[in-house]
Amino acid sequence: MRDFAGGRSNALSLPELKQLQKNVAKAIASFEDRRKAEARAKVDDFARELGFSFDELAEAAPTRKRATSAPKYRHPENAEITWSGRGRKPAWIAEALASGKSLDDFAI
Structure with missing residues (x-):
């Protein structure tokens, strides 16, 4: 072998x-x-x-930079916490939606 x-x-x-x-x-x-x-x-x-x-x-190759998205939703208890509505839902949004609230309740 x-x-x-x-x-x-x-x-x-x-x-x-x-x-x-x-x-x-x-x-x-x-x-x-x-x-x-x-x-x-x-x-x-x-x-x-x-x-x-x-x-x-x-x-010379152009580079694209993604523009930051404006926040569309605000945490009800802490106004500094926001979410643009893009990407994965933050835990506070997911929990609120599971409890029966809608995204409109958090709209800015």
């Missing part, structure tokens, strides 16, 4: 298996790094054909 360590017929010890695992992880990381470098070079070449550098294009 052959194993992963080059054809020895005996089983590998735990330290040998762990070293093999480390070696495989290093080989995978090295392979991925080479592939990324190749991709980066191709993108760089294409960007240069268009008169740019990759870094210029990467910096």
Whole structure:
């Protein structure tokens, strides 16, 4: 029977298996790094054909920032606690709805 360590017929010890695992992880990381470098070079070449550098294009990428939503609901006992009506319901809203109240009761 052959194993992963080059054809020895005996089983590998735990330290040998762990070293093999480390070696495989290093080989995978090295392979991925080479592939990324190749991709980066191709993108760089294409960007240069268009008169740019990759870094210029990467910096120019627009970033979207989500606007904060105005609060629509206010806690009945603490006016500083609000909820915009987006996302997960806060516990105080969920409890109030379970007790029979409606969102209109908390509208600002």
